[in-house]
Each structure stands twice: as structure tokens, then as C-alpha cells.
Amino acid sequence: MRLLVTGGAGFIGSNFIRYWLTTHPDDQVINFDALTYAGNLENLRDIEDNPNYEFVKGNICDRDAVDAVMSRVDTVVHFAAESHVDRSISDPMPFIKTNVEGTFVLLESALKHSISRFHHISTDEVFGALPLDSKRKFTDDTKYDPHSPYSASKAASDHLVRAYHDTYGLPVTISNCSNNFGPYHFPEKLIPLAITNILEGKKVPVYGDGLYVRDWLYVKDHCTAIDAILTNGKIGRTYLVGGLTEDIPNIEVIRRILRIMGKGEEMIEYVKDRPGHDRRYAIDWTTIKRELNWKPAYSFDQALQETIHWFESNRQWWERIKSGAYREYYQNQYSVTE
Numbered sequence: 539m540r541l542l543v544t545g546g547a548g549f550i551g552s553n554f555i556r557y558w559l560t561t562h563p564d565d566q567v568i569n570f571d572a573l574t575y576a577g578n579l580e581n582l583r584d585i586e587d588n589p590n591y592e593f594v595k596g597n598i599c600d601r602d603a604v605d606a607v608m609s610r611v612d613t614v615v616h617f618a619a620e621s622h623v624d625r626s627i628s629d630p631m632p633f634i635k636t637n638v639e640g641t642f643v644l645l646e647s648a649l650k651h652s653i654s655r656f657h658h659i660s661t662d663e664v665f666g667a668l669p670l671d672s673k674r675k676f677t678d679d680t681k682y683d684p685h686s687p688y689s690a691s692k693a694a695s696d697h698l699v700r701a702y703h704d705t706y707g708l709p710v711t712i713s714n715c716s717n718n719f720g721p722y723h724f725p726e727k728l729i730p731l732a733i734t735n736i737l738e739g740k741k742v743p744v745y746g747d748g749l750y751v752r753d754w755l756y757v758k759d760h761c762t763a764i765d766a767i768l769t770n771g772k773i774g775r776t777y778l779v780g781g782l783t784e785d786i787p788n789i790e791v792i793r794r795i796l797r798i799m800g801k802g803e804e805m806i807e808y809v810k811d812r813p814g815h816d817r818r819y820a821i822d823w824t825t826i827k828r829e830l831n832w833k834p835a836y837s838f839d840q841a842l843q844e845t846i847h848w849f850e851s852n853r854q855w856w857e858r859i860k861s862g863a864y865r866e867y868y869q870n871q872y873s874v875t876e
């Protein structure tokens with residue numbers, strides 16, 4: 539296969555490229571990425587000399603640049619997105635541009651170049667939130683109900699991808715996955731922020747009461763799920779990909795991290811909640827398990843341990859990120875409650 543991976547310098551995309559080149563060593567991968575604040579070529583240092591890997595800097599909204607790379611591949615795995623909910627609340631425009639217009643440009647180009655598979659990576663946030671006290675999960679039949687500019691823009695992109703299949707016959711698949719975590723996770727997100735703050739001797743900010751529930755997916759398990767979909771997934775289908783079978787509130791995630799790292803609860807600092815914060819997400823991933831024989835290979839605690847170990851061993855990687863422009867963003871975002 540010749541793969542075009544958009545957004546391959548980001549968190550999940552870089553893990554996916556590493557996974558793909560390791561497990562499919564004869565395939566070729568072009569990583570097409572605009573290198574926004576979230577794109578970091580240091581995520582791919584260990585594979586940049588691989589002869590089957592090429593990096594092309596470009597924006598998915600740029601038709602000519604997209605056409606140039608699209609003409610050289612047969613498969614697209616589309617990760618590129620503005621992906622941080624909090625940023626979408628303070629400045630939604632880049633989310634509409636990249637997530638909606640950029641996806642549209644890619645779809646047009648994929649059609650023009652008769653791409654044999656267009657796989658679109660989406661999020662469970664398109665389904666909105668579930669009440670904290672319910673046992674319900676997002677299923678294949680759950681209606682879209684996005685709440686933030688981020689999830690609304692991802693929902694729009696999902697609809698466009700489906701429309702290109704239904705209207706023009708583009709061979710697409712979609713996956714809606716839950717919150718990923720693992721190596722190379724940008725340290726503004728909950729788990730890496732907690733781990734790196736603890737490693738720096740700082741407190742861990744937790745929004746509101748900390749009772750928000752997310753479904754956590756280890757990024758390495760996500761990569762095997764995408765592989766299963768690319769290899770055996772049905773054209774036109776959407777697969778829900780999650781990692782957990784039980785609810786684990788954010789505060790419990792932090793407590794487990796503190797326990798593994800040998801620290802106590804005094805490291806927790808409650809901060810002001812953000813607007814439109816969804817209460818609970820939970821994914822029913824029985825369809826991908828049943829149809830494609832996929833399930834997570836790691837338990838949540840195993841994956842947390844591996845992740846903590848990775849951040850302990852790769853201090854230079856995250857210290858550089860945390861010392862930059864991100865510091866200013868962090869100060870604005872996490873205002874401590876009185």
C-alpha cells in the first residue's frame with residue numbers, strides 16, 4: 539500500500555505511522571502535515587530515515603498541495619485536525635477551516651485520483667454527552683449531538699465523508715474513537731499533563747468536581763483498530779472504537795496516576811470548570827469486536843504504566859513543549875478556584 543497520512547506529526551498520527559512502518563514494512567507512507575502548534579516532527583525522529591517514509595509539509599486546505607501528494611498514493615488515513623476542545627471554545631475559526639474545509643478538499647482530491655480507501659478518523663464527541671448516572675453508551679445507532687465548536691466541526695466532516703460515499707461512491711470508512719492517551723501525547727491533555735506536572739513537582743489541575751467520565755483508549759490499541767478497519771472493514775461503514783468497559787471518572791484516573799507514581803492526593807488542585815463541558819462519554823465497541831475481531835490488547839492500568847514510563851524516559855521531548863508558547867496558554871486556561 540501507499541498511504542497518505544494527514545496530520546502524521548500529531549499525537550495519534552505519529553504513533554500510527556510508527557506502528558504501520560513496523561507492522562507493514564513494505565508499505566510506503568507520506569506524512570502530510572501543516573505543523574501547527576500540535577505538529578511536532580520530533581515525534582518521528584526514530585523513523586525519519588526510513589526509506590519508506592516521507593514527510594511533506596502542507597495544509598489540507600491547499601488544493602494543489604493535496605493533489606500533488608494524492609496522486610502518489612492509493613490509501614488515505616485522515617488524522618489532520620484542530621483537535622483541542624478548549625481551543626475551539628476560545629477560537630473556533632481554525633476548527634471550521636481545517637476540520638470541515640480541509641476534509642472537503644481531501645475528499646475532492648481522493649475522488650479525482652480514484653483512491654481505493656479513504657479512512658477518516660473521528661471522535662466520540664460528535665455524539666454529545668451522556669448523563670453521569672446512566673448506564674447508556676454510544677452505539678452504532680446514536681444520533682449526532684455535538685456540543686462544542688470542535689465536535690460540531692468533526693460532525694460536519696463525518697457527514698461530508700459519508701456524503702462522498704453515498705453520492706459519488708468514494709470508498710470510505712470512518713472510525714469514531716474515544717480519548718486516546720500514550721506516548722507523544724501533547725502535554726496540555728489530562729493524562730500527560732498530570733504525569734508531567736507530577737514529574738516537575740507541580741500540582742495536577744482537575745476541572746470542577748473531577749467526576750467527568752471519559753472512555754480511554756491506549757493509542758497503540760487505536761492503531762491496531764485502524765489496521766483492522768483498513769484491512770477488513772466494510773466500505774461505507776463507521777466503527778466505534780473505545781478502550782474501556784467500565785466508567786472511570788477523571789479524578790480516579792488522576793488517583794491511579796498518583797498511586798503508580800508514588801504520590802498522594804495533596805497533588806490535586808481543583809480548577810474552574812469550562813463552559814459546555816460534557817459529563818460522560820462511553821463507547822460500545824462490540825461491533826468492531828464482533829465483525830473485525832479487534833479488542834484492546836492492554837488493560838487501562840497496563841497502558842497507564844507504559845505511558846508513565848514513556849514520559850519518565852522522554853523528559854526532553856515534553857520539557858521542550860512545556861517551556862514554549864504553551865506556557866502562556868496553560869496560564870490562561872487553568873485558573874485556580876478560590
Ligand SMILES: NC(=O)c1ccc[n+]([C@@H]2O[C@H](COP(=O)([O-])OP(=O)(O)OC[C@H]3O[C@@H](n4cnc5c(N)ncnc54)[C@H](O)[C@@H]3O)[C@@H](O)[C@H]2O)c1
Pocket residue numbers: 544545546547548549550551570571572573574575576577578596597598599616617618619620621622636640659660661662692715716717718719724
Ligand atoms: N486525541 C484524542 O484523544 C482523539 C480522540 C478522538 C478523535 N481524535 C481525532 O484524531 C485525529 C488526531 O488527533 P490528535 O490527538 O493526534 O491531534 P493532534 O492535535 O495531536 O495532531 C493534529 C495534527 O494535524 C496537523 N494539522 C492541523 N491542521 C492541519 C492542516 N490544516 N493541514 C495539515 N495538517 C494539519 C497538526 O500539525 C498536527 O500534527 C483528529 O482528527 C482528532 O479529531 C483524537
